[in-house]
Amino acid sequence: MTSKTSTPRLHVIDAIRGLAIVSIMLLHNLEHFDVYFLPPNLPDWMVALDKMIWDGLFFIFAGKSYAIFALLFGLTYYIQTDNQAKKGLDFRLRFAWRLLLLFGFGIINSVFFQGDILTIYAVFGILLIPTVKWSNTALLIIALILLIQPLEWYYLYQATKTPDLDIANPISWTYFGNMETYIKGDSFIDTVYGNLTNGKIAVIRWSYENGRFFHIPALFILGMWSGRKKLFVLSESNKKFWKKTLLISTAVFIPLYFLQKNMTDLISSKIILRSAQIIETSWTNITFMIVIIAGFVLLFQLKWGHKILSIFSPIGSMSLTNYIVQSILGASIYYGFGLGMYKYTGATHSFIIGTILAILMGLFSSWWMKNHKRGPLEELWHKATWIYKK
8 A cells, every 4th residue: 555655665564565465365265265165085195284284374374464464554554644744734534535445445355255354454444543643652552452352351351250151152153154055156146245244244243253353453553653663664773673573572472372272271161261262362363473574574684585575575565456356366266156166175275276376466466566656456546545636
């Protein structure tokens, strides 16, 4: 997401965003874009390989890719606001209009894939508007409070009063189960209707149930704070910051991860366990997300690292286009109205398909950005953002 500015573009941000887009696409392919189905009669070696690929990719990227995307969303808001402030302009009203446009893009994306996050970001992005005048200290305090998951702590406290109480499955499970009636069918119209009704409710409920209603605005604010601190400007002082951040986040992640893997053995009460797992998993994901970003920034400053990781920059430069296109392709490949490949592909085959799509995405993005300033949808978004401006 870019706006009119004379500020030099930070390519490390584009590259990180590109990595997030690629990793999101790989995970979506493994999940058949929310059509969970294991092909029968696979050989044992394929089943074992499928599990290894699934576990490996979900360990690295699940819950982290969206977090990177959210962090960079807040960072981009700061960049846009700061650029306009230097011209003596207030960007907040224009940003609100921009969010409305993003919501529209999200609805288009939801037509093909119910797991869309653009509509959710567009709604929560409104919370960024009043934060422009806040101090850095205030931003950090609010972000940390949100990261703690205060509502889930309240649920956890309530659960300790009735530890033996039986609990029902999360409400989102019912809506995800309803997907079977339209996603696997051969009607495109039924799929569109299901995605925009049942599917949207499923994703909103799931996001609420897993603490993302708190983490998304927290990450937006942290992204804005990192922009103020110029943390992604490549410099020696920032290199020291990211080295310390990498060490600290790694040291915090390791015990959190072991706690996550053993929590079911430590807590016997199901009602207590549910809230405890939501809190712990959200912390583990955010911590490892920081590990990924810190490691990426440090490698990007090395000559060989910059050469390798820069391949993600064109993808990140046109992230909106790539995000929506991958939904269209994914639905066409896996859903019933398309090729119906969910019936035939395990994690290994889906990973191969996702990798091929990522390579094609990279080649197209590289070619396009050599000849254009913005991606196709980015250009449309940009022009619509600045409509009626002289």
